[in-house]
Amino acid sequence: MNRNLALWIVVLTGPIVWLCSFEAIFALAPWACTFQSKLALYLVSLAAVIFCCASGVYSWRLLKEFGQEWDMEGAGAVPRGRAMAVAGLVLSAGFLIVVIAQAIPEIMLGACE
Amino acid sequence: MTATQDIVPQTQNQAEDLENLNRVWRHPRGVLGWLSYTTHQAIGMRYIVTAFIMLLAGGIEALLIRTQLAHSNNTFLGPDHYNEIFTTHGTTMMFLFAVPMMEGMAIYLVPLMLGTRNVAFPRLNAFGYWMYLGGVLFLYWGVFTNAAPDMGWFAYTPLSGPQFTPGKRTDIWAQMITFTEVSAMCVAAEIIATVFKMRAPRMSLNRIPLYVWSMLIQSFMVLFAMPAIMIASSFLLSDRTVATHFVNPAEGGDPLLYQHIFWFFGHPEVYIIFIPALGFASAIVSANCRREVVGYTAMVLSQIANGFIAFGLWVHHMFATGLPQIGEAFFTASSMMIAITSGVQIFCWLATMWTGRIRLTTSMHFIYGFIAIFALGGMTGVILASVPLDLQAHDTFFVVGHFHYVLIGGAVFPLFGAFYHWFPKMTGRLMNETAGKLNFWVLFVGFNLTFFPMHILGLKGMTRRIYTYPPEMGWDQLNMLATIGAWIIAIGGLIFLANVFWGRRYGTVAGNNPWDAESLEWAAASPPKNYNFEYLPVVTSRAPLWVPPEDRTFVTGLRNDRREVLVTTLMDAEPHHRYVLPRPSIWPFLTGVAVTIGFIGSVFDAWYITFGSILTGICLIGWFWPSRPVELEP
Numbered sequence: 001m002n003r004n005l006a007l008w009i010v011v012l013t014g015p016i017v018w019l020c021s022f023e024a025i026f027a028l029a030p031w032a033c034t035f036q037s038k039l040a041l042y043l044v045s046l047a048a049v050i051f052c053c054a055s056g057v058y059s060w061r062l063l064k065e066f067g068q069e070w071d072m073e074g075a076g077a078v079p080r081g082r083a084m085a086v087a088g089l090v091l092s093a094g095f096l097i098v099v100i101a102q103a104i105p106e107i108m109l110g111a112c113e
Numbered sequence: 114m115t116a117t118q119d120i121v122p123q124t125q126n127q128a129e130d131l132e133n134l135n136r137v138w139r140h141p142r143g144v145l146g147w148l149s150y151t152t153h154q155a156i157g158m159r160y161i162v163t164a165f166i167m168l169l170a171g172g173i174e175a176l177l178i179r180t181q182l183a184h185s186n187n188t189f190l191g192p193d194h195y196n197e198i199f200t201t202h203g204t205t206m207m208f209l210f211a212v213p214m215m216e217g218m219a220i221y222l223v224p225l226m227l228g229t230r231n232v233a234f235p236r237l238n239a240f241g242y243w244m245y246l247g248g249v250l251f252l253y254w255g256v257f258t259n260a261a262p263d264m265g266w267f268a269y270t271p272l273s274g275p276q277f278t279p280g281k282r283t284d285i286w287a288q289m290i291t292f293t294e295v296s297a298m299c300v301a302a303e304i305i306a307t308v309f310k311m312r313a314p315r316m317s318l319n320r321i322p323l324y325v326w327s328m329l330i331q332s333f334m335v336l337f338a339m340p341a342i343m344i345a346s347s348f349l350l351s352d353r354t355v356a357t358h359f360v361n362p363a364e365g366g367d368p369l370l371y372q373h374i375f376w377f378f379g380h381p382e383v384y385i386i387f388i389p390a391l392g393f394a395s396a397i398v399s400a401n402c403r404r405e406v407v408g409y410t411a412m413v414l415s416q417i418a419n420g421f422i423a424f425g426l427w428v429h430h431m432f433a434t435g436l437p438q439i440g441e442a443f444f445t446a447s448s449m450m451i452a453i454t455s456g457v458q459i460f461c462w463l464a465t466m467w468t469g470r471i472r473l474t475t476s477m478h479f480i481y482g483f484i485a486i487f488a489l490g491g492m493t494g495v496i497l498a499s500v501p502l503d504l505q506a507h508d509t510f511f512v513v514g515h516f517h518y519v520l521i522g523g524a525v526f527p528l529f530g531a532f533y534h535w536f537p538k539m540t541g542r543l544m545n546e547t548a549g550k551l552n553f554w555v556l557f558v559g560f561n562l563t564f565f566p567m568h569i570l571g572l573k574g575m576t577r578r579i580y581t582y583p584p585e586m587g588w589d590q591l592n593m594l595a596t597i598g599a600w601i602i603a604i605g606g607l608i609f610l611a612n613v614f615w616g617r618r619y620g621t622v623a624g625n626n627p628w629d630a631e632s633l634e635w636a637a638a639s640p641p642k643n644y645n646f647e648y649l650p651v652v653t654s655r656a657p658l659w660v661p662p663e664d665r666t667f668v669t670g671l672r673n674d675r676r677e678v679l680v681t682t683l684m685d686a687e688p689h690h691r692y693v694l695p696r697p698s699i700w701p702f703l704t705g706v707a708v709t710i711g712f713i714g715s716v717f718d719a720w721y722i723t724f725g726s727i728l729t730g731i732c733l734i735g736w737f738w739p740s741r742p743v744e745l746e747p
Contacts, residue, residue, distance in 0.1 A: 004684055015421035022425050022443060029440035041439075073409075073655050075315045080685055083319035083410060090414050098422070098450045105442030113438040 006062060007081055010088030013055035014095035021048035021099060025106070033112040045103040052096040059088030131647060133673040138230075138643035141697050149697040151235035152643045153224050156242050158539070160217025163242075163249060167210040170253070172606060174202035179563070179599035182592050185584040195580035196263035197282075201256055203266030204286060207382065208293045209252065211524060212335075213245050215389040216300040218531060219328045221539065223304055225634035225641060226322050228313030228650045228657075230678050231694055233306035234299075236701045236736060241299030243705025248292030251713055255285040262286035265578065267375055268349060270368040274361045275353050284353055284716040290346040291712055294339040301332035301339075308332075311678060312686040313633065314668060316652040322632045323399075323406060326413050327392030330420040334385050337424065342378035345371055355719055369434060376427035384423035386520065388416060390527035391458055394480050397527070397534050398462050400630035401477045402469025405656055408461040415454040422451045432503045441500050448498030452491055459484055474628070475549030479530030482557045486522025490515060493568065508578075511571025517564045529556070529609065536616060537623030541639045544616035548608060556605035562598025566591040631656035649679055652686070700736035707732045 024044045032038050063085035071079050141149050150156065177198050181190040190198065224232055232238050255261050262282045264273040273283045308329045312321070321329075348359035348371065358364040360371035391412075399406050406412060425447040432441055462484065471477065493515040497503045506512060529552075537543045570591050575582065582588055626635035635658055637645050648667040654660050668688070671677050676694040681687060711725015 011417075015418065019421055019424060022447065026428070026440050026443055029437045029443075032439065033437060073319060075317060075320075075653070075685070077685060080317040080319045086410060087414055087417075090410075091418065094414070094418055094454075095421075098447065101446040101450055102443045105439055105446065109439045109442060111439065 003062075003077075003081065006058070007084040007088065010055050010059040010062060011084055011091060013088070014052050014092040017048050017051040017055070018095040018098050021045060022102060025102065036111055038106055038111050041106045042103075045099060045106060048099045049096065049103075052092050052099060056089055056092035056096065059085050059092055063089060130673050134644045134647065135642070137674060137676055140643065145699055146697070148702045149239075149699045151231070151239050151695070151697050151701070153220050153232045153235070153238060154539075154641055154643065156235075156238045157217050157219075157221030159242050160213050160220060160245065163246060164210050164214035164217055167205050167249065168214070169606070171202050171205035171210055172603065174198050174205065176599055176603055178202060179596040181580060182582075183596040184589050184593060185582050185586070187581050190580065192580045193263065196578075197256075197261040199578060200262045200265055200286075201252070204252065204262065204289070206520075207266060207386075208290065209245075209249055211386040211520070212297055212382070213293070214528065215331070215386060215524075216241075216297065218393075218528075218535075219304055219331075219389065220300060222535065222634060223307060223325055223328055224311070225538075225637055225645055226325050226632050227307065227311060227316065228633045228636075228646065228652065229307070229311040230645050230649070230676070232303040233311055234303050236695055236698055237299050238303050239698075240701035240705055241296045241303075243702055244292050244299070244708065245296035247705060247709040247712070248289045248296065251285060251292060251709075252289045255282065260285055267379065268346075269375075270349065270352075270360045270366070270371050271362050273349060274363065276361075276363055281716060284350055287346040287350040287353075288712050288716050290342055292709075294343045295708075297335050297339050301335035304328050304332040305336075309683050310680050312652075312681050313649060313657075314651045314679070314681055314688050315686055316681075317685040319409075320652055320655045322392075322655075323395035323409065323412055324389075324392030324632075327388045327395070327416055330416050331385055331388045334381050334388070334420050334423065338378045338381035338385060341374050342382075345374040345378065348374070350716070354716065369431075372431055372434065373427070376430045377424070379430065380427045381423045383516075383519065384419055387523045388419060390483070390524040391416060393527040393531040393534070394458075394462060394483060396630070396632065397476045397480050397530050398465050398469075399656075400534070400628045401472045401474055401480075402465050403472070403629070404465060404469040405631070406461060407464040407468065408457075409655065411457055412461050415457040418454040419451060422447055422454065426451065429498055429503065432500050433507045438500070445498050445500060449495055452495055455487075455491060459488065472628075474533070475544070475546055475553060476530040476534040478550055478553040479526045479533065482553060483522055483526040483530070486518055486526060486557075486560065490518030490522050494519060506571055508576055509571035510567040510575045510577060513577055514564045514567030514571060517567070521560060521564070526556075529553075532609075532613075534628070535634075536613070537620075537627050538634055538637075538639050538641070540617055540620075541623055542616050542620030543623050543627060544612045544620055548612045548615070552605055552608040552612060555608060556602060559598045559601030559603075559605055563595045563602060564598070566595045566598075570595075626658065631659045633657055696740075698736065700732055704729060704732035704736055 021044050025041050028040045028044065032041055063082065066078055066082040066085055073079060138152065140146060140152065140155065177190060178195070181187050181195055220232060220238060224230065260281050262268070262285060264278050264283055268283060268286055271277055308321070308325055351357040352359055352361040352364070352366060356364070358366045360366045360368055362368050395406050395412060426444060428436060428441060428444040429448045497506060497512065497515060533544055533549050570588055573588065575586070575588050623639050625637065625639055633650055636650060648669060649671065650657060651666040651668060653664060653666065657665070668679060671679060671691060676696065677691050678694055680689050680692045682689050707725060707728035710728060711721055714721025714725060
């Protein structure tokens with residue numbers, strides 16, 4: 001895969017996966033009540049967790065390829081790529097936390113609450 | 114085209130180059146010429162001045178509201194006038210002041226910070242301003258002809274529907290939205306294209322100034338949020354004018370659909386206003402602490418996260434509408450999560466101050482005020498993110514206090530800091546620092562006197578949008594305090610205005626870089642020439658002006674006998690090709706007039722859409738008539 005495309009993917013995967021999962025579980029909430037089952041909500045959140053983790057792992061691999069030096073300010077593709085890989089790692093981890101925070105009500109609350 | 118290693122680029126005839134640049138970038142003369150300007154400084158300044166006039170208008174409306182509420186059973190305003198004034202106040206501040214002001218500042222500053230000569234689409238830039246002005250004039254035409262909107266700045270149905278708000282008041286509001294959102298999207302498209310493709314060579318993504326990052330993120334948010342409000346207002350308008358059934362419950366429409374669409378725009382709107390202010394804060398803190406902001410990557414990432422999470426908060430405005438509790442809980446989670454990303458930025462600024470050499474300028478005062486007030490507003494925001502607490506405080510003055518702490522503390526205080534910071538760049542002269550500090554303290558005291566009591570009033574049960582209250586409620590003293598505070602804010606505003614006029618005329622001549630700041634706008638003349646830079650800079654660091662002069666490099670080889678700019682690559686800003694920007698043109702103005710005729714006329718008769726479209730089509734032919742070389746060889 002094109003390296004720059006890969007970097008954009010890891011930067012944007014965490015936020016976009018969260019946004020999609022968030023919209024999906026909100027849209028599915030009335031259905032969960034109708035069918036008295038939260039399975040669909042769990043599945044969406046699980047899928048989001050998997051995508052965020054995958055994005056984080058891929059970011060880590062890219063970061064290792066660029067070298068784990070601290071310089072992220074220099075000119076050229078390597079420091080810029082390193083900065084984007086770090087961004088992917090941090091955003092994936094951060095949005096994983098948001099996905100998990102939103103999964104807590106799924107566990108704590110009943111389908112019709 | 115080359116990047117030379119010379120401090121001052123060597124050219125055969127520097128005087129001739131300058132004369133060429135001045136001639137090519139000169140503004141056309143006369144009234145028609147004035148209507149044809151396309152330079153980013155001129156358009157940006159028009160936005161700033163118009164938006165500031167809107168701030169004054171909204172401020173006067175706020176004073177009228179506070180004067181009415183000063184004591185119980187007041188008859189200063191009747192209920193109908195009160196409704197009109199609080200609606201116009203909210204509408205003005207949100208749509209005609211806050212967003213356009215942030216856009217105006219960006220139009221002015223972003224090309225300078227990126228080291229280029231104009232925005233990517235100069236004619237679109239001019240058109241966007243005329244659309245914004247059309248919205249301003251349309252709303253205030255309604256205000257001065259007894260057709261001011263009176264159903265709240267959100268225009269919830271069914272209150273705003275034809276049954277409960279007959280006449281043209283709501284239609285004017287709805288179509289004003291269309292004007293301002295078209296304008297906002299024009300600016301967003303320009304900013305995104307300019308940031309992605311017109312950065313100075315070697316300003317790779319990891320070197321973009323934090324303010325530019327904030328505007329890039331804000332622009333993407335505009336592109337996704339603004340269509341929602343345009344749809345909402347179009348649903349409302351078509352329900353009212355051509356009897357469609359989208360959101361009018363009397364005809365089987367769904368009023369909750371309107372609320373969902375409105376707030377899908379409305380909550381990101383808060384961040385659309387707030388995120389540019391984060392950029393102001395970063396630029397001001399960096400320049401006045403004389404070091405780069407600590408945690409550049411953390412700042413950028415938290416702004417990106419803010420930009421996304423802002424789209425996951427809208428239902429917390431709708432907790433009282435009876436949605437499923439499990440669905441509301443998802444929004445509680447995201448509403449609390451955004452406090453983390455906002456907190457990261459505050460800690461980055463505090464760390465920068467802790468490790469820097471602080472210069473206590475007026476702009477830094479405003480940043481301190483911003484951090485204090487915004488932190489308090491953020492805390493009440495976390496309270497309101499909780500469903501049970503929100504239900505207790507819903508529609509009370511607690512909410513009014515909260516969002517003024519967030520919006521004024523989070524956006525207006527940094528904005529005033531930005532005025533003081535960039536005034537010398539825009540005018541060539543400094544404002545008076547002593548008057549500036551007085552300005553800050555008066556605003557800070559007035560602000561807290563006005564809005565802190567509102568939290569207590571809300572907890573004591575005072576609801577929003579009531580034009581008066583009986584004395585036995587026990588709200589008089591706190592309301593009087595808030596009113597006194599509002600008048601103190603007005604005094605602060607007058608001090609600011611006096612300082613602007615004084616500084617413009619008598620202020621100390623600033624020079625190019627009075628704050629010894631690091632970003633590229635300070636390399637341009639004060640005020641900047643129409644072409645910004647005689648030679649476009651090459652960036653060698655995140656703080657290009659703190660690089661020793663002997664290490665700075667410049668672009669040579671651009672032709673200066675036409676409006677030529679350098680297009681660079683998206684990721685690493687490597688020079689790619691030269692591009693010729695269009696000349697000044699009257700067509701953006703004429704297109705704006707044509708669209709305005711269509712928009713305003715359609716409120717009265719749907720056939721104006723057809724008529725306006727034909728006129729607009731004719732103007733667009735004139736606009737895009739090929740008359741210039743588009744691209745040259747790399």
